[in-house]
Amino acid sequence: MAEHSSPARPGRWRSGAESRQRILDAARALFRENGYGGTTVRAVAARADVDPAMVFYFFDTKKGLFAAATEMPAHLPPALESIFAGGLDGIGERVIRTLLENMDKSDRTPLAVLTRSAPTHEESEALLREFIDREINGRLVELLDVPDAALRVGMLNVQILGLAVARYIFKIEPIASAPVDELVARFGPMVQQFLTGRSPS
Amino acid sequence: MAEHSSPARPGRWRSGAESRQRILDAARALFRENGYGGTTVRAVAARADVDPAMVFYFFDTKKGLFAAATEMPAHLPPALESIFAGGLDGIGERVIRTLLENMDKSDRTPLAVLTRSAPTHEESEALLREFIDREINGRLVELLDVPDAALRVGMLNVQILGLAVARYIFKIEPIASAPVDELVARFGPMVQQFLTGRSPS
DNA sequence: GGTGAACTTCATCAGGCGATGAAGAAACCG
DNA sequence: CGGTTTCTTCATCGCCTGATGAAGTTCACC
Numbered sequence: 318m319a320e321h322s323s324p325a326r327p328g329r330w331r332s333g334a335e336s337r338q339r340i341l342d343a344a345r346a347l348f349r350e351n352g353y354g355g356t357t358v359r360a361v362a363a364r365a366d367v368d369p370a371m372v373f374y375f376f377d378t379k380k381g382l383f384a385a386a387t388e389m390p391a392h393l394p395p396a397l398e399s400i401f402a403g404g405l406d407g408i409g410e411r412v413i414r415t416l417l418e419n420m421d422k423s424d425r426t427p428l429a430v431l432t433r434s435a436p437t438h439e440e441s442e443a444l445l446r447e448f449i450d451r452e453i454n455g456r457l458v459e460l461l462d463v464p465d466a467a468l469r470v471g472m473l474n475v476q477i478l479g480l481a482v483a484r485y486i487f488k489i490e491p492i493a494s495a496p497v498d499e500l501v502a503r504f505g506p507m508v509q510q511f512l513t514g515r516s517p518s
Numbered sequence: 519m520a521e522h523s524s525p526a527r528p529g530r531w532r533s534g535a536e537s538r539q540r541i542l543d544a545a546r547a548l549f550r551e552n553g554y555g556g557t558t559v560r561a562v563a564a565r566a567d568v569d570p571a572m573v574f575y576f577f578d579t580k581k582g583l584f585a586a587a588t589e590m591p592a593h594l595p596p597a598l599e600s601i602f603a604g605g606l607d608g609i610g611e612r613v614i615r616t617l618l619e620n621m622d623k624s625d626r627t628p629l630a631v632l633t634r635s636a637p638t639h640e641e642s643e644a645l646l647r648e649f650i651d652r653e654i655n656g657r658l659v660e661l662l663d664v665p666d667a668a669l670r671v672g673m674l675n676v677q678i679l680g681l682a683v684a685r686y687i688f689k690i691e692p693i694a695s696a697p698v699d700e701l702v703a704r705f706g707p708m709v710q711q712f713l714t715g716r717s718p719s
Numbered sequence: 720g721g722t723g724a725a726c727t728t729c730a731t732c733a734g735g736c737g738a739t740g741a742a743g744a745a746a747c748c749g
Numbered sequence: 750c751g752g753t754t755t756c757t758t759c760a761t762c763g764c765c766t767g768a769t770g771a772a773g774t775t776c777a778c779c
Binding site: 352503 | 552554556668672673676677679680683684691692704708712
């Protein structure tokens with residue numbers, strides 16, 4: 318067997334930014350598949366076609382890699398604004414559509430990562446929850462302005478969580494392969510109903 | 519420091535069944551908190567106040583321990599029957615109530631374990647899904663007997679999943695502390711609606 | 720074209736992991 | 750009582766983990 322193409326000698330192969338990106342992509346995939354504990358630095362390195370030491374070179378520790386791999390994608394906050402922009406009218410469909418479209422095209426799926434991962438179990442879970450509570454739930458409760466707003470928003474959380482878990486983590490059919498429009502048509506009005514409809518009490 | 523009470527000599531201390539039970543309890547707690555990969559046999563043993571070797575003595579392998587710790591509680595199937603027993607009328611409330619009451623009083627929460635755990639990622643996840651598909655979804659689709667039954671049942675799965683994750687895993691308020699009756703009142707009619715209501719198309 | 724920084728590899732460390740096997744102590748059984 | 754089984758501890762194995770440090774290679778800049 319002759320070594321045909323890769324002499325595996327040290328040196329500057331790639332732009333550095335590229336290696337960093339390769340590692341991040343591999344890390345995101347593995348963290349999502351196997352969780353934090355089930356993912357080894359060596360496996361990430363192998364998948365990124367990179368020496369394990371490079372992971373530490375760029376991210377110092379495994380936790381640093383995790384933090385970098387799960388940070389919020391930049392295009393999410395603007396999408397969030399577009400949900401609230403239209404007021405209460407049709408907000409049900411908007412929230413479902415925005416959620417699905419953003420998670421469909423991105424492999425970051427912060428929810429997925431955080432469900433099965435978390436280095437210390439407290440740390441990043443608390444962080445994400447605080448963000449969601451402040452940026453989504455809080456604003457929505459304010460917008461609704463009814464006595465049982467908190468419970469209504471809680472129900473929305475259940476929908477979002479269930480939809481995300483079913484579609485992206487467990488991949489339950491037919492939810493996983495249903496087109497976005499179908500799901501929006503099904504869930505949108507329902508969400509709208511329990512957000513702005515009359516109370517069942 | 520004098521060794522005050524435990525000479526730590528080998529020998530028969532407890533009934534064996536008791537040690538086994540201690541290990542199972544500790545394992546369930548840790549698997550749920552940290553997942554399969556994040557739980558070490560040594561940690562389970564420490565929590566059970568038992569030598570690590572005992573875990574292997576009773577369960578042979580770590581996987582064996584996992585299998586024993588996550589096996590389905592015996593009282594679930596009968597509860598399942600009671601859901602279908604009443605036919606389609608009020609099935610929405612029944613399914614929500616049964617789910618909540620069973621998961622509230624049990625610390626097994628197979629869903630919780632399976633969400634964050636799974637030894638090979640395929641194995642037990644596939645097992646639970648097969649069970650759910652056969653025993654719940656299949657029967658329900660049959661019972662509904664409409665063209666879009668699969669999608670309706672998929673929506674039910676989303677509800678169940680979201681509710682379980684929100685209440686028992688993420689502990690999102692106010693869902694986590696809401697009384698069962700409140701949740702049944704909110705989710706029951708909604709579930710009933712999209713199961714037996716007219717199609718949105 | 721030489722110098723220093725950026726990137727990459729390799730060898731290696733200490734520590735924890737799952738797992739094994741032997742041997743000791745209590746309980747059970749005749 | 751003696752022998753066997755059952756429970757328990759301990760010492761240890763080989764492996765893989767996260768992490769470090771030094772040395773080598775290439776590039777950018779002057």
